[in-house]
Each structure stands twice: as structure tokens, then as C-alpha cells.
Amino acid sequence: MAFEAHLSQALLLKKVVDAMKDLCKEVNFDCSETGMQVQAMDSSHVALVSLLLRESAFSEFKCERPVSLGMNVESLSKVLKMCSPSDTLKLRCNGGADTVNFQCEGSDDRIADFDLKLMNIESEHMEIPEQHYKVVAKLPSSEFQRICKDLREFGETMQVKASKEGITFSVQGDVGAGNVLLKPREADKPEDKVTLTVHEPVTVTFALRYLVNFAKAAPLCGSVELGLSPDAPLLAKYDLDNADNGHMQFYLAPKIDE
Structure with missing residues (x-):
């Protein structure tokens, strides 16, 4: 074998x-x-x-x-x-x-x-540069999934705004505008906590349908880590049950205003 x-x-x-x-x-x-x-x-x-x-x-x-x-x-x-x-x-x-x-x-x-x-699939291995994100947010993966699903009903694009006060997910659509704010919080279970490490406040915009897809990884892990920097792809990282097993990471290019 x-x-x-x-x-x-x-x-x-x-x-x-x-x-x-x-x-x-x-x-x-x-x-x-x-x-x-x-x-x-x-x-x-x-x-x-x-x-x-x-x-x-x-x-x-x-x-x-x-x-x-x-x-x-x-x-x-x-x-x-x-x-x-x-x-x-x-x-x-x-x-x-x-x-x-x-x-x-x-x-x-x-x-x-x-x-x-098996198939022969052409693919080149990309070196993902080590990013030092301006904001790293950890939140319950079920909550991230719910926010993405809920806001998807109202628009195509989600703005993510993070500062020491909290992380805000916003959408603007034909029927109006909505925001969900998560403030840092302590919890008995690590996966219920919301923590934010902020080197500088960040506001970035992404296509929501991809985030909805990323959020489908919620069953892998109780919490998701989001890495945000201006003009850099978003990182959504899920450990596979625990960090020793490995992880699944999704990267999404930001939407640039035309």
C-alpha cells in the first residue's frame, strides 16, 4: 500500500x-x-x-x-x-x-x-504569505453562520467593521440596511466567547455568498477565527475539532469599490 x-x-x-x-x-x-x-x-x-x-x-x-x-x-x-x-x-x-x-x-x-x-487535476500549490492581521476576532461558529445567513436575505455585500468596542456585520439592500454587532464577551465555554485583538480598527467589504459558504464549516469547530486587514483577503479559520488535528482555512478577496 x-x-x-x-x-x-x-x-x-x-x-x-x-x-x-x-x-x-x-x-x-x-x-x-x-x-x-x-x-x-x-x-x-x-x-x-x-x-x-x-x-x-x-x-x-x-x-x-x-x-x-x-x-x-x-x-x-x-x-x-x-x-x-x-x-x-x-x-x-x-x-x-x-x-x-x-x-x-x-x-x-x-x-x-x-x-x-481518481482524476488528474491541474493545480499549482500556492504559498500563502504569513499575514499579520490588524484585527483577529474569535467568535462562536454557529453565530457567524447565523449572521451570514440572516444578512444574506437583505443584500449581496457585507461590510465588516471591527474595533476594540466590537465587530459589526452590516448589509445594505433594496429593502433597507441591517447591522449585527458582537461585543467582546466572556463565557464558561471557550467556544461561546467573543474575543477581539485589535491593532487598528478595520472596515472591509466582502461578497456575502462566499461567507455563507465558508460558514457551512461551522460543524467542524465551536469557534471560528476571522483575520481582517484593509486591502487583504479575509481569513476564516476553523480547527478540526481541535488544533492538533489540523485546520481548514478560507480566504476571500475583498470587494473593491469600482
């Missing part, structure tokens, strides 16, 4: 794939001894998805030499639908094979297995 990986919960990969399937049609899972990585742009080249799934997230992980597994995200999502949330999942690929094998096993001795055809 050139590549073999076992996840004790298929659910993790399922959530990852659900989070990117509306943005990317085809992706390369780049596997090496340190884990699996994905970098993919959406079709309009406005948004970038970057996934790091560390080998420590797997109960077993073996990759003899780096290999790129090109998959259709929609098909992959269908394969993972065969897995129940608590199933274990084994991925296997022989060197030079044109399929990758998925095997889901449940506690009830039910084993489902599927060979998915």
Missing part, C-alpha cells in the same frame, strides 16, 4: 468535504508523511480553501511517498454518505492505481466499501 489512512470517525472527513463542496468542484488531496493537504480556488478565483489534516488526526497513517489524490468533491461527498457518523473509515490507494478505496465500518459489523476513480 503506497497510502493508507484510518480515521476513527468518518464524520471528520464528512464535515470537511461538506464545508468545501459548494466552493470547489475538484480537488487534489496531497498526501505526505505529515498528513493530507488541500489547496483549491473556487471557479471564479475569488476564494481559496486550504485544508491541513495532520497525520495525528488519524488512528493510523502510512504514506510511503508523496501522492496526489485528485477527486471530484461531489462524488466524494456521495461516497461519505455511505458512512454513519460513528463509523470508522479506511482510505487506501496502491502506488500507481487509478482509484482510491474507501471502507466504512460500523459497530454493527456493517462494512461498506467503494472504489472512487
Whole structure:
């Protein structure tokens, strides 16, 4: 086996794939001894998805030499639908094979297995420069998802304004204008906190439909980290359950006023 990986919960990969399937049609899972990585742009080249799934997230992980597994995200999502949330999942690929094998096993001795055809996908690996954001906000991912969904009803574009006082999400549309302000707050559970690190206040504008898609990653983690700087892409970062497993990051270019 050139590549073999076992996840004790298929659910993790399922959530990852659900989070990117509306943005990317085809992706390369780049596997090496340190884990699996994905970098993919959406079709309009406005948004970038970057996934790091560390080998420590797997109960077993073996990759003899780096290999790129090109998959259709929609098909992959269908394969993972065969897995129940608590199933274990084994991925296997022989060197030079044109399929990758998925095997889901449940506690009830039910084993489902599927060979998915691999694709040759052209993609260049982009170096994402280390950004020092002017504002870093951490907030509950469910709250971010709700704000994006609610404001999507009123307009196409969302303005995000952050200062020490709080972070405001605003939309202006034909029917009127709306804002949601989140102030920094403490909470017993870390994922319920709202924290803001502000080096200087920032106001930036983004296409809301992408943020709605990013926010679909909410099941991955209780909190989301947003990085904001003027004239720089927004970062939305979700840990995969916890930071040791890796993370999923979305980048979105700001809308420039024409």
C-alpha cells in the first residue's frame, strides 16, 4: 500500500468535504508523511480553501511517498454518505492505481466499501504569505453562520467593521440596511466567547455568498477565527475539532469599490 489512512470517525472527513463542496468542484488531496493537504480556488478565483489534516488526526497513517489524490468533491461527498457518523473509515490507494478505496465500518459489523476513480487535476500549490492581521476576532461558529445567513436575505455585500468596542456585520439592500454587532464577551465555554485583538480598527467589504459558504464549516469547530486587514483577503479559520488535528482555512478577496 503506497497510502493508507484510518480515521476513527468518518464524520471528520464528512464535515470537511461538506464545508468545501459548494466552493470547489475538484480537488487534489496531497498526501505526505505529515498528513493530507488541500489547496483549491473556487471557479471564479475569488476564494481559496486550504485544508491541513495532520497525520495525528488519524488512528493510523502510512504514506510511503508523496501522492496526489485528485477527486471530484461531489462524488466524494456521495461516497461519505455511505458512512454513519460513528463509523470508522479506511482510505487506501496502491502506488500507481487509478482509484482510491474507501471502507466504512460500523459497530454493527456493517462494512461498506467503494472504489472512487481518481482524476488528474491541474493545480499549482500556492504559498500563502504569513499575514499579520490588524484585527483577529474569535467568535462562536454557529453565530457567524447565523449572521451570514440572516444578512444574506437583505443584500449581496457585507461590510465588516471591527474595533476594540466590537465587530459589526452590516448589509445594505433594496429593502433597507441591517447591522449585527458582537461585543467582546466572556463565557464558561471557550467556544461561546467573543474575543477581539485589535491593532487598528478595520472596515472591509466582502461578497456575502462566499461567507455563507465558508460558514457551512461551522460543524467542524465551536469557534471560528476571522483575520481582517484593509486591502487583504479575509481569513476564516476553523480547527478540526481541535488544533492538533489540523485546520481548514478560507480566504476571500475583498470587494473593491469600482
